[in-house]
Amino acid sequence: MHVATSQHIARPTRYAYHKPAQGRFAGSTFTGKVENVSASGAAITLGETGVQVDNGMFVDMHVEGLGQIRGNVARTYEGGFAVQFDAEGTDLDAIAEKLRHLDYRA
Numbered sequence: 060m061h062v063a064t065s066q067h068i069a070r071p072t073r074y075a076y077h078k079p080a081q082g083r084f085a086g087s088t089f090t091g092k093v094e095n096v097s098a099s100g101a102a103i104t105l106g107e108t109g110v111q112v113d114n115g116m117f118v119d120m121h122v123e124g125l126g127q128i129r130g131n132v133a134r135t136y137e138g139g140f141a142v143q144f145d146a147e148g149t150d151l152d153a154i155a156e157k158l159r160h161l162d163y164r165a
Contacts, residue, residue, distance in 0.1 A: 071097035082120025104139040
């Protein structure tokens with residue numbers, strides 16, 4: 060009997076987290092709001108128009124309640140972007156601990 064291996068990769072739980080974020084990338088600054096967050100990344104809606112964000116850009120930002128976070132833009136979308144946290148520059152354990160106290164999921 061042949062058993063197929065699963066290609067499913069479990070994603071970290073996402074939580075709604077509507078808190079302000081300020082940061083910089085590629086010499087520009089931005090303000091925005093976190094829409095949702097997980098232990099590995101966050102979706103950010105930009106507070107201003109005309110900000111050019113590209114996949115792969117390094118982002119350094121401060122998120123209310125989570126602190127200083129660094130990572131790279133994983134994808135862009137109309138009005139915002141998703142950032143994947145950098146394990147070297149961000150305390151992922153501290154973020155995961157703070158998320159454990161949230162009881163609302165996105």
